[in-house]
Amino acid sequence: MADQATRQRVDVLRRELNDHNYRYYVLDDPTIPDAEYDRLLSELETLEEKHPDLVTSDSPTQRVGAAPAAGFETVAHQVPMLSLANAFADDDVREFDRRIREQLDREVIEYAAEPKLDGVAIALRYERGELVLGATRGDGRSGENVTSNVRTIRAIPLRLRGADVPSVLEVRGEIFMTRSGFAALNQGLTEAGDKTFVNPRNAAAGSLRQLDPDVTARRPLHFYCYGAATSDGLPQRHSDILDALREFGFPVSNQVERVQGADGLLDYHRRTLADRDGLDYDIDGVVYKLDDLDQQREMGFVSRAPRWALAHKFPAQEEITRLLDIEVQVGRTGALTPVARLKPVFVGGVTVTNATLHNLDEIRRKDVRPGDQVVVRRAGDVIPEVVRSMVEQRPADSRPWTMPEQCPACGSAVEQVEGEAVARCTGGLVCPAQRMRALEHFASRTAMDIDGLGTRLIEQLVERDLVKSPADLFRLDVPTLAGLERMAEKSASNLVEALDKARQPSLARLLFALGIREVGGVTAANLARYFGSLERLAEASIEDLTAVPDVGPVVAEHVHNFFNEPHNLEVIRALSEAGVKYRPEQVQQGGELPLTGKTYVLTGALESRTRSEAKAALEALGAKVTSSVSKKTTTVIAGSDPGSKLEKAESLGVPVLDESGLDELLGSV
Numbered sequence: 001m002a003d004q005a006t007r008q009r010v011d012v013l014r015r016e017l018n019d020h021n022y023r024y025y026v027l028d029d030p031t032i033p034d035a036e037y038d039r040l041l042s043e044l045e046t047l048e049e050k051h052p053d054l055v056t057s058d059s060p061t062q063r064v065g066a067a068p069a070a071g072f073e074t075v076a077h078q079v080p081m082l083s084l085a086n087a088f089a090d091d092d093v094r095e096f097d098r099r100i101r102e103q104l105d106r107e108v109i110e111y112a113a114e115p116k117l118d119g120v121a122i123a124l125r126y127e128r129g130e131l132v133l134g135a136t137r138g139d140g141r142s143g144e145n146v147t148s149n150v151r152t153i154r155a156i157p158l159r160l161r162g163a164d165v166p167s168v169l170e171v172r173g174e175i176f177m178t179r180s181g182f183a184a185l186n187q188g189l190t191e192a193g194d195k196t197f198v199n200p201r202n203a204a205a206g207s208l209r210q211l212d213p214d215v216t217a218r219r220p221l222h223f224y225c226y227g228a229a230t231s232d233g234l235p236q237r238h239s240d241i242l243d244a245l246r247e248f249g250f251p252v253s254n255q256v257e258r259v260q261g262a263d264g265l266l267d268y269h270r271r272t273l274a275d276r277d278g279l280d281y282d283i284d285g286v287v288y289k290l291d292d293l294d295q296q297r298e299m300g301f302v303s304r305a306p307r308w309a310l311a312h313k314f315p316a317q318e319e320i321t322r323l324l325d326i327e328v329q330v331g332r333t334g335a336l337t338p339v340a341r342l343k344p345v346f347v348g349g350v351t352v353t354n355a356t357l358h359n360l361d362e363i364r365r366k367d368v369r370p371g372d373q374v375v376v377r378r379a380g381d382v383i384p385e386v387v388r389s390m391v392e393q394r395p396a397d398s399r400p401w402t403m404p405e406q407c408p409a410c411g412s413a414v415e416q417v418e419g420e421a422v423a424r425c426t427g428g429l430v431c432p433a434q435r436m437r438a439l440e441h442f443a444s445r446t447a448m449d450i451d452g453l454g455t456r457l458i459e460q461l462v463e464r465d466l467v468k469s470p471a472d473l474f475r476l477d478v479p480t481l482a483g484l485e486r487m488a489e490k491s492a493s494n495l496v497e498a499l500d501k502a503r504q505p506s507l508a509r510l511l512f513a514l515g516i517r518e519v520g521g522v523t524a525a526n527l528a529r530y531f532g533s534l535e536r537l538a539e540a541s542i543e544d545l546t547a548v549p550d551v552g553p554v555v556a557e558h559v560h561n562f563f564n565e566p567h568n569l570e571v572i573r574a575l576s577e578a579g580v581k582y583r584p585e586q587v588q589q590g591g592e593l594p595l596t597g598k599t600y601v602l603t604g605a606l607e608s609r610t611r612s613e614a615k616a617a618l619e620a621l622g623a624k625v626t627s628s629v630s631k632k633t634t635t636v637i638a639g640s641d642p643g644s645k646l647e648k649a650e651s652l653g654v655p656v657l658d659e660s661g662l663d664e665l666l667g668s669v
C-alpha cells in the first residue's frame with residue numbers, strides 16, 4: 001500500500017500533467033519546456049509502477065496526447081501512428097543494437113538513421129494519386145482531420161508525381177516551421193501587438209490547427225516525410241522507400257543515411273549533433289530504424305512502440321531553474337550588464353550557473369525577477385540566456401527588479417541616458433572595473449601624451465596597486481618604477497621625466513584625457529575654448545553646455561553627470577595637488593563664424609522655407625538652434641501660429657524676430 005505522501009504526490013503530478021497537456025494540445029500555449037514535462041511524466045510512471053493500485057484510467061500515463069479541440073473532425077488511423085522508444089545515453093543505443101542482433105541472429109545490422117524533426121507528426125492519405133486526407137497523430141489511434149490546412153502547405157504534393165502510383169498510399173512525416181520563418185512570424189506578431197509563439201514547434205502546431213486555412217496558408221510551414229504506413233508496392237528497405245517517396249514528390253531530409261552497427265549509429269548521432277545549430281530547423285535528436293522491412297516485422301512491437309526503431313535524443317536546450325539573483329557587472333567601458341545567477345542546471349549539454357539578461361529594457365520586457373522560476377536556454381556555443389519567467393508561479397509579494405543607482409564596483413552614480421539601452425557608471429577614473437582602460441586612455445598620445453607609459457606597464461602598476469587613479473601616476477618615483485618587470489634605472493627615469501613634461505597640458509588635452517563619455521578631441525577643444533577653465537565647466541548647466549558648438553543634449557548630459565560625481569571632482573583635485581596645472585585657455589565664445597555662440601529657437605510655421613531649412617542655414621553660420629527658450633536664448637524666430645515659445649520669450653525678455661527679420665539676419669551676415 002502506498003503511503004499518504006505518495007498518494008498526494010501522484011495526485012499533484014496527475015493534475016499538473018493534465019493541465020500541461022491541456023495547455024499544450026488545446027491552447028497551444030505550454031508553460032513548461034518539454035524536458036520538464038517528460039520528467040514529471042516519468043516520475044508519475046515510476047510511482048505507478050511501484051504502486052499499481054494507484055493507477056486510474058484517466059491518468060496521463062494511460063494515453064498519449066489529449067482530446068482533439070472542438071472544430072476539427074476526428075478520424076481513425078487505419079494503421080496506428082507509432083510512438084518511439086527514447087534513448088539518451090550511448091549504452092541505451094548499444095543495448096538496442098545488441099537486442100536486435102540477438103533476436104535476428106546476425107553479426108552486423110544495417111540501419112537507416114534520420115534527424116528527428118521537432119514539429120507536428122502528420123499522416124497523409126493519397127487515393128489514386130490524390131491527397132484526400134491529412135490527419136494529426138492525436139493519440140496514435142485517431143487524430144484530427146486537418147486536410148484543408150495541410151493542402152495549404154506547399155511542400156506537400158496535392159497529387160503524386162509519376163504515372164505508376166499506388167491506388168492507396170499513406171505517407172507519414174513531420175510538419176515544422178523553419179527557424180527563420182519562425183523569427184519573421186514572431187516579429188510580425190510583435191509589430192501587430194499580438195502574442196508571440198514560444199518556439200517553432202508550437203508555432204507549427206498552432207498554425208496547423210487554425211480553423212481558418214487562410215491563416216495557415218500565410219504561415220511558413222514545411223514538411224519532411226519519414227515513412228509510409230504500409231509497404232504495398234513499395235521497396236523492401238526503409239531507405240529505398242524514402243527514395244521512392246522522394247520520386248513521388250515528397251521532401252525527404254538529405255541527412256538520412258544508411259549506417260551499420262551501434263558504432264555507425266553513435267557516429268551518426270555525434271555528427272548530427274555537431275550540425276544541429278547550423279540547420280534552419282529544430283531537431284531534438286536522431287531516429288534509428290532497422291532498414292530491412294522483413295527484419296522490422298520479425299522484431300515486432302512492445303505496446304505502441306516498434307522494437308525496430310529508437311529515438312536517440314539530444315540534450316535539451318531549454319530547462320527550468322531558479323533565478324537566485326540579478327547581479328550587475330561593470331565592463332571596461334563602464335557599461336553595466338545585469339547577469340542572472342542561477343541555481344545550477346544542466347542544459348544544452350553543460351551545467352549553467354550564469355546567464356545573460358542583456359540590459360534593463362530586456363529585463364522589463366520579459367518581467368524577470370529574482371526568485372522567479374525561469375526558462376534557461378543554451379543552444380550550441382551561444383551564451384546561455386534567460387528566455388522567460390514562469391510568471392504564474394511567482395509569489396504575490398514579488399517586485400520588479402531595478403538597476404542599482406550606484407556602481408557596484410566603485411559606488412559612483414549610475415547614468416541612464418534617455419533613449420540608450422545601456423546604463424553606465426560615471427566614475428570611469430576611480431572605478432576599479434574601468435581603471436586599466438581609463439589610465440591607458442589618459443596616458444595615450446592624443447591625451448596626456450605620457451611617453452613610455454604603455455599597456456604592459458599600466459597593467460603592472462594597477463595589479464600591484466601602485467596606481468588607482470591618474471593622480472597616482474605623478475607620484476611615481478624612479479626606485480619604484482625601476483623595480484617593475486622590463487624596467488631599468490634608465491627607462492624609469494625617462495618615464496619620470498615624461499610625467500613631468502605632461503604636468504602642463506592644454507585644458508583641451510586634460511579634458512579629453514579625463515575620458516568623459518562621448519567627449520572626443522574636437523568636443524574637448526570646443527568646451528575648453530568656450531569655458532576657459534575646469535571650474536567654469538564644472539559649474540555649467542545642461543543648457544550652458546548645449547550652447548557650445550558640437551554639443552548636443554546627450555553629450556551635455558554626460559559632461560554634466562561627470563562633474564556632478566564627487567569621485568571625479570576628487571580626481572581633478574588630486575591631479576592639481578600632484579602638480580598637474582593645465583595651461584589656461586583664451587575664452588572664445590565667438591568663433592570664426594558670424595553666429596558662433598549665438599542660440600536661436602524656431603517656432604511657428606515659416607513661409608519661404610521649412611523650419612529644418614532655417615535651422616540648417618543658421619547652423620551653417622555657426623549658430624546653435626535649440627528647441628526650448630531660456631534666458632540664454634539669443635533670439636526667438638517666430639513664424640505664424642507660434643504658440644507658447646513666443647510667450648516664454650516675451651516673459652523672459654528674449655528678443656523676437658519674424659520671418660523677414662530672419663531673412664535680414666541670414667542675408668546680412
Ligand code: 9MJ
Pocket residue numbers: 082083084114115116117118119174226227287309
Ligand atoms: C521525426 N520526428 O523526425 C519518426 N521522425 O518513425 C522520424 N519520427 C517516426 N521518424 C516512426 N524521422 C514513428 C515516428
